[in-house]
Amino acid sequence: MKIFETGHDYSYEWSLVSAAHWCKYPNEKATHVKCVDVLNQHVDPETGVLTMERLFTVKQNVPTFILKILGSDTTHYVREVSTIDPRTKTLTMRSLNLTMSNLLTVEETIQYKVHPDDSTKTQFTQQAAISAGSSVVRWGNLLEDFTLKRFQQNAATGREGFHKVLERFVVMAEAGHQQQQKAVRSDGQNNN
Amino acid sequence: MSSSVGADCTELKQKYDNCFNKWYSEKFLKGDTTPECEDLFKDYRACVMVTLKEKGIDKLLDESRKEAPFPSTSFGDNNNNDNNNQPKKS
Numbered sequence: 418m419k420i421f422e423t424g425h426d427y428s429y430e431w432s433l434v435s436a437a438h439w440c441k442y443p444n445e446k447a448t449h450v451k452c453v454d455v456l457n458q459h460v461d462p463e464t465g466v467l468t469m470e471r472l473f474t475v476k477q478n479v480p481t482f483i484l485k486i487l488g489s490d491t492t493h494y495v496r497e498v499s500t501i502d503p504r505t506k507t508l509t510m511r512s513l514n515l516t517m518s519n520l521l522t523v524e525e526t527i528q529y530k531v532h533p534d535d536s537t538k539t540q541f542t543q544q545a546a547i548s549a550g551s552s553v554v555r556w557g558n559l560l561e562d563f564t565l566k567r568f569q570q571n572a573a574t575g576r577e578g579f580h581k582v583l584e585r586f587v588v589m590a591e592a593g594h595q596q597q598q599k600a601v602r603s604d605g606q607n608n609n
Numbered sequence: 610m611s612s613s614v615g616a617d618c619t620e621l622k623q624k625y626d627n628c629f630n631k632w633y634s635e636k637f638l639k640g641d642t643t644p645e646c647e648d649l650f651k652d653y654r655a656c657v658m659v660t661l662k663e664k665g666i667d668k669l670l671d672e673s674r675k676e677a678p679f680p681s682t683s684f685g686d687n688n689n690n691d692n693n694n695q696p697k698k699s
Contacts, residue, residue, distance in 0.1 A: 439626075456657070467642070496673050515672075
């Protein structure tokens with residue numbers, strides 16, 4: 418099994434980051450994510466926690482030796498369940514591959530929280546456990562190594578891509594806010 | 610905006626996405642958790658279900674939900690296998 422762990426601080430506050438993450442795809446960096454679908458959603462009436470189940474359709478080229486192990490279809494599906502607690506300002510996502518799961522499992526956990534030292538920032542942590550199944554005893558280690566490297570690459574482009582999404586999101590949010598303020602001011606003038 | 614795994618469903622999806630994103634920022638994050646966009650979600654979801662069945666993804670999902678029950682699995686969908694033991698709220 419290979420473990421991947423990383424962390425990152427985003428210089429945006431948590432509400433904005435959590436809202437922007439729904440708009441993370443498509444982005445020019447993460448071109449391997451082709452589709453995102455919401456399968457289920459639920460708000461717990463007692464805790465106020467929102468739970469979402471999503472399906473990701475991913476298409477990515479792989480080296481020939483991997484194709485020989487995994488078959489020639491490069492389209493894969495990932496199931497993600499995320500919980501958003503607006504009171505503790507915590508967004509937690511767990512995902513698991515649906516396809517190839519008899520050969521390889523990649524289980525990922527991501528969390529976005531308010532940065533403990535700076536409430537204007539958001540702390541991001543990501544963990545993945547990658548393990549090749551018993552069907553690939555001979556090539557298991559090689560497959561795990563490759564998947565880990567690919568995961569690291571995707572994580573890096575994921576962050577870069579999300580940064581661009583956040584920048585656009587902030588601009589749109591500010592434009593919306595200014596428009597609202599204009600409307601309020603002109604209302605005030607009309608009423609005087 | 611991202612497209613749907615069912616190409617025909619993308620338009621329905623984007624209508625739902627617009628509604629959801631607005632609700633999330635303007636209501637949910639501000640403490641109002643009353644669900645909205647339910648009709649839009651119903652239409653979009655019905656469309657996606659057809660594609661999931663066609664591609665066999667529904668079976669993969671069922672297996673995944675049995676083998677790896679994520680925490681908080683009360684998805685509000687009556688057709689799902691419920692993996693948790695929490696009593697259903699009426």
